[in-house]
Amino acid sequence: MSVIEMSGLRKEFTVRVKAGRLRREKRTVTAVDGIDLRVERGEMLGYIGPNGAGKSTTLKMLTGVLMPSPGEARVCGLRPVAERTRLAMRIGVVFGQRSQLWWDLPLRDSFELLRHVYRVPAGEHGARLARCRGLLDLDEFLDTPVRQLSLGQRMRGELTAALLHGPEVLFLDEPTIGLDVVSKQAVRGFLAELGRAGDTTLVLTTHDLADIERLCHRLVVIDHGRVVHDGSIAALHSRYGSRRMVVAELDAALPRPPELPGAPLQRVEADGHRLVFALESATVAEVVAGLAGLATLRDIAIVEPDIEEVVARLYRMTAEAGGATVTGAP
Amino acid sequence: MAEPGTLTGPTRVVPPSGGGPEPAGRTPGVLGAYRALLGAQARSQAAYRASFLVDLFGNVGATVFDVVTVLVLFGVTRELGGFTLHETLVIVGLSSFAFAAADLLVGNIERLPRYVRTGLFDAVLVRPLAALPQLLLMDLPLRKVSRVVFGLGVLVASVGSAGIHWTAGRVALVVVAPLAGLVFFGSVFVTTATVSFYWIDSGELANSVTYGGRDFTSYPVTVYGGWFRALFAYGLGFAFVSYHPALALLGRADPLGLPGWVGWVAPGVALVAAAIAALAWRVGIRHYRSTGS
Known part of the structure; x- marks a missing residue:
């Protein structure tokens, strides 16, 4: 099912x-x-x-x-x-814009309250909390009132709060919204770890x-x-x-745009010194070989598709x- | 990062970590959950101790004012709607205790539109507890305790000095009637708050019923007249909160002609009100779910 x-x-x-x-x-x-x-x-x-x-x-x-x-x-x-x-x-739910935590109480108290709300045995709860503390570095702000936490710290708290009852499904609505790069990485790393466990x-x-x-x-x-x-x-x-793109830097501009089979020219930049080809049926090697016959190559870059x-x-x-x-x- | 799997999985057996105040393996129940929510609210308010103390005393004000108004009125008249000062104070006592207690326990549900706007309502709905008790406990205005204490004081003093001929039935009634009044006012709070599920700016209408009802129950209904009395006293049922129970306690016949047993069954009206409130809440919350926010 x-x-x-x-x-x-x-x-x-x-x-x-x-x-x-x-x-x-x-x-x-x-x-x-x-x-x-x-x-x-x-x-x-x-x-x-x-x-x-x-x-x-x-x-x-x-x-x-x-x-x-x-x-x-x-x-x-x-x-x-x-x-x-x-x-x-x-289930566990994290709404990025709404909180499950108690604003005026230390983060630790919210976790203890949720243990009562979800009726989780103390042992199970303690073990999960210990795990989250390790993975999300909660210890330095566990005794800070939630209203004083940074957004990144709060989000780490929200994630923990949503997992302490051992949910089978975790719903996350915009969990990284407004977070700085470091916090985003912490949250992603944690979720990846959670996903790897597979249950x-x-x-x-x-x-x-x-x-x-x-x-x-x-x-x-x-x-x-x-x-x-x-x-x-x-x-x-x-x-x-x-498609992946091949960006070729040339020593000198070509008199007319080159035509390479399986790799249509997308853009001409820098006064003809930079050509961008899309890889359709051609390989990178074929594009490079084709270009080398026409001009002196200074640099080649391959750009992955942008999601x-x-x-x-x-x-x-x-x-x-x-x-x-x-x-x-x- | 070893064995990350211990994070989740309801069937997984995990070693107790210790450190918790309760022995490992003990599972709290539903009542424990509500008690914990109440405790959290108390600690949250204690975080603002000075303002809490100011509020605690400031809050008595409105309730004192109700009593002072009655005393001032009796400074210029010896009877109010056919009732003496001591008789009227019984009505005031029943009314102010019932309203203050209901306002403490249920009154904040009038902030429902705010709960919806801030997302607290959604947060509460994804937890394994009923929504209404959660909202009430998470926002319980403990500073209003002072009003309840004052209301209780007025009630005790007034029934003590009204020269009531005590029987077993009257002793029971003097305990049941204030509690029934609490349930009645609580039901009014909930019912009027559910209007905001449909119409967000319904606060003024709700206030006119709840606070209007409180003022109405502070005097003998005989002082009001015509359609207004008919509507508030019997249409909305406020006569059963303090007026009729007071008549039964005092052993007085109703000047308006209702039979004496009405005062004894008046507490039953609270059950009807509670049933209506429960229905209104259920229908309202379903409407919320079908319109969203």
Whole structure:
């Protein structure tokens, strides 16, 4: 059985829009528009999409905060809203912008409180906390009130708080938002470690694609509430034609742009001293050999495809395909 | 970084680390969870000790004012709606204790729109406990304890000096009626707060019912007239909080003609109110889940 199952999952919000001085019009906004997805135990799933694509709404439906309308979701075999408290025992949730910690109390106290909230035996709780303290370097601020923690420290605390009851699924909504580079790396390293153990399923939404590259083998891209890609990052690159580039620096500009089979010229820069080729069917060696016959090469660089660019292109494509989701109610 | 797997897995057996205040392996229960939330709230407020003490005393003010108003009124009149000072103070005592206790325990639910906005509401929903008790305990305004103590003082002093002819039934009623009043006001707080699930700016409407109700219950209902009395006393049920129980305690007939047993069953109205509040909360929270934030 899959740990997470979504079938035909939808979410419609009714909003009232001003239509004239006093009149207000009811409009239905579809935030999630029919998502079918299965996530298996131990998977690390990156769930991305532009602002307003429906990422957080999906997570809220999976954690029992919001009710689907209509459609069905099962997490650990449970219906999230109807069996909310039972499900809560088996999942962990980190909302990057909201806190599970007690603002005015030392971090240590929040952990102890959550032990009572989740009814975790002291021994189990202590062992998990010890592990997190080691992996996330919590010791230096364990006795500091949460309100005095830096964002990075607080996020390390939030991660610990979400794991102390040993959840089977961990939902992370923007866990690296606003963090500095060092904190981001700490969080990513920790999640990678968690994923390596293999018994926790991880669902991560983010705007930082480096999170995904570092952590997730599977990437689901949603836009306008629909899944527009589901697969590995490599599959995303090959599907949307992102290619490796060869950047060649020449001693002197060529009189006319060279044509190399299987490697179309993309850009000419620096007054013709720099040429950028896309690798389609040609290999790097073939491009280099072809160029060497035409000019003196000063330098060669190979640029890996940029996931940001692919995803940006993907968003633009779905926008052009006309994902109109705002419909006036009758 | 050895054996990272010990971090998770509900079935995994892990060695106790020690250091905790409780013996390893002991699992806290649901009540323990709520008690822990209450303890956390107390410690959080203790972090601001000076302001807590100021609030503690400052908060008595409003409740004292209710009593002073009645005393001032009796400075110019010997009867109020057909009731003497001592009789009226029984009504004031029942009302101010019930309201102060409900305000302490449940009153902060009027901050529901803020909980939704700050995300506390979502945070509470992903925990394995009921949402309403969590919200109430996590934001319990302990500084309002002083009002409850004062309200209780007024109640005890007023029933002690009103010359009540004590029977077993009246002893029971003097204990049950204030608690029923607490439940009634608590239900009013919850019911009016759920309106904000639909209409975020409903605070003023909610206040007019809760604080209006408190003022209404501080006097004999006979001082009010017409549709206003009909609405607040019997439409919304505020007459059953202090007026009718006071009549039964004092052994007085109702000048408005309701039979004497009404005062004895008045506490039952609180159960009806509680049922309505529970229903309103359930429906409201479902509405939240269907609209989101």
